[in-house]
Amino acid sequence: MTIIVTGGAGFIGSNFIFHMLKVHPGWRIVCLDKLTYAGNISTLAPVMDKPNFRFVRADICDRAAVDSLFAEEKPDIVVNFAAESHVDRSIEDPGIFLQTNILGTQVLMDACRKYGVKRFHQVSTDEVYGDLPLDRPDLLFTEETPIHTSSPYSASKASADLLVMAYHRTYGLPVTVSRCSNNYGPYQFPEKLIPLMIANALNDKPLPVYGEGLNVRDWLYVEDHCRAIDLILRSGKTGEIYNIGGHNEMRNIDIVRLICRELGKSESLITHVTDRKGHDMRYAIDPTKIHTELGWLPETKFADGIVKTIRWYLDNRPWWEEIVSGEYQNYYRKMYGDR
Numbered sequence: 001m002t003i004i005v006t007g008g009a010g011f012i013g014s015n016f017i018f019h020m021l022k023v024h025p026g027w028r029i030v031c032l033d034k035l036t037y038a039g040n041i042s043t044l045a046p047v048m049d050k051p052n053f054r055f056v057r058a059d060i061c062d063r064a065a066v067d068s069l070f071a072e073e074k075p076d077i078v079v080n081f082a083a084e085s086h087v088d089r090s091i092e093d094p095g096i097f098l099q100t101n102i103l104g105t106q107v108l109m110d111a112c113r114k115y116g117v118k119r120f121h122q123v124s125t126d127e128v129y130g131d132l133p134l135d136r137p138d139l140l141f142t143e144e145t146p147i148h149t150s151s152p153y154s155a156s157k158a159s160a161d162l163l164v165m166a167y168h169r170t171y172g173l174p175v176t177v178s179r180c181s182n183n184y185g186p187y188q189f190p191e192k193l194i195p196l197m198i199a200n201a202l203n204d205k206p207l208p209v210y211g212e213g214l215n216v217r218d219w220l221y222v223e224d225h226c227r228a229i230d231l232i233l234r235s236g237k238t239g240e241i242y243n244i245g246g247h248n249e250m251r252n253i254d255i256v257r258l259i260c261r262e263l264g265k266s267e268s269l270i271t272h273v274t275d276r277k278g279h280d281m282r283y284a285i286d287p288t289k290i291h292t293e294l295g296w297l298p299e300t301k302f303a304d305g306i307v308k309t310i311r312w313y314l315d316n317r318p319w320w321e322e323i324v325s326g327e328y329q330n331y332y333r334k335m336y337g338d339r
């Protein structure tokens, strides 16, 4: 079994590669990644020398590069994690989001058709469903919830999902799609809420909470997401969409307070800043389908996962200090300078 994993030098993709090499030691994993600002080759250092692992630096939008890799590797499965993934960046500059997230997905699917790939799995997001009101806790996103996007990021992910389903219907491409809630865990780029707050707190810097911090996200430990995708690849039905989430809704402000408590830092570091444009209020996944059809359940409780995650950032300071010391400083000034 040969799998091409795109975006495997990023947060979830790298965790997925570690997971798959552990649970399927006989499978060959080929990581295709452009190494954008979010991709970090050092993350993959522990597996780089494994005989059943290969890293290839390439852009999923580059047809020639994708074609020659598929010709060489003849993959059985392709799992597409490669994406521009940060909502705030999509608000500043949407173009690259449309390019990578939509057109890149098309390039990969064309190669899958040409080389007879047995499964193309698209890693999507709950953000394609838009948001839910805070005063209706009974409402959850199911796979039937209409697509209703808010940001250029979520619109690009939803567009890709539509294209994936169109390739299934029109060309019979054997696809699956998963839509997961917010992930947290090791190797997440420190522009995202949880690692950003951990890194800032450790450096005694202000903790920039958008608006009142009352927005709700549904958090899932990254390893649970990886197990769900592995299960969909082995037992999921082609042409199907699976929601992934663990019923773990939390307000942003409560997460930031918890991080302060765990790190022994004062809540006076919390600074309320101008809200995100078009900020989604609440996400909440109904994972009934993946539970009843495939037997998936999350294994890590948030209380344990967040402690493990904070411990990981404490134990792996060089990994994120390297990131926050470089180009990230310009990003941070631009995004938070006069917010």
Ligand code: NAD
Residues within 6 Å of the ligand: 006, 007, 008, 009, 010, 011, 012, 013, 032, 033, 034, 035, 036, 037, 038, 039, 040, 058, 059, 060, 061, 080, 081, 082, 083, 084, 085, 086, 100, 104, 123, 124, 125, 126, 157, 179, 180, 181, 182, 183, 184, 188, 189
């Ligand atoms: P990330 O930003 O950490 O990693 C993205 C990876 O893709 C990086 O390694 C980057 O170098 C690579 N990449 C970007 N453009 C590329 C291109 N044109 N060609 C090849 N490689 C390219 O993202 P993440 O948080 O790991 O998210 C992975 C996927 O999961 C994305 O598709 C995202 O939409 C989805 N997702 C993320 C979350 C979350 O909470 N992080 C939740 C649900 C779904």
Ligand code: TDX
Residues within 6 Å of the ligand: 085, 086, 087, 088, 124, 125, 126, 127, 181, 182, 183, 191, 192, 193, 194, 196, 208, 209, 210, 211, 213, 215, 216, 217, 252, 276
């Ligand atoms: O500095 C911040 N302050 C703040 O209050 C940042 C970066 C975020 N926030 C808020 C905005 C959101 O309500 O925290 C919440 C989480 O923000 P992000 O970490 O940027 O995640 P989100 O916008 O929810 O999107 C994430 O989940 C779905 C991922 O980045 C997406 O890739 C995924 O599809």
